[in-house]
Amino acid sequence: MTGRIVTANRLRDGAVVFRTKSGAWSSRVADAALLGEAEAAAALAAAQADAGRQVVVAPYLAEAEAGPDGPVPVEFRERIRAAGPTIGLPGAAQA
Incomplete structure (x- = not known):
């Protein structure tokens, strides 16, 4: 199934979040x-x-497909956002 997910950034810490x-x-x-x-x-x-x-900032819809463990974003940009930073940041998980 292809559908949409709602994503934004949490205002408190800037983390990528999903509804x-x-x-x-x-x-x-x-x-x-x-x-x-x-x-x-x-x-x-x-x-x-x-x-x-002021819970989140800039919510929007992103296209996703059903995966074995839940939705999987279709667009490359959204896959990166879902996986986390691509560079090492102090205290952050790296994709």
Whole structure:
């Protein structure tokens, strides 16, 4: 199944986060809700409300496919965001 996931950056620390089915935010792409077009629009609206409450910044939809462990982003940029930094940062996991 191909669908959409909602992603943003957590305002507190800048971490890449993904919106779950329950409406929470997770740093694991595997926890992201894989949504159809109608569901995606509603989830993005809810994510934008979270941005208004200063929980996350710049939420948007990204295309993803169902994988064995959860959604897998389609676009290369989104795969990098999901995997983490590609350079060594102090205290950060490296992809």
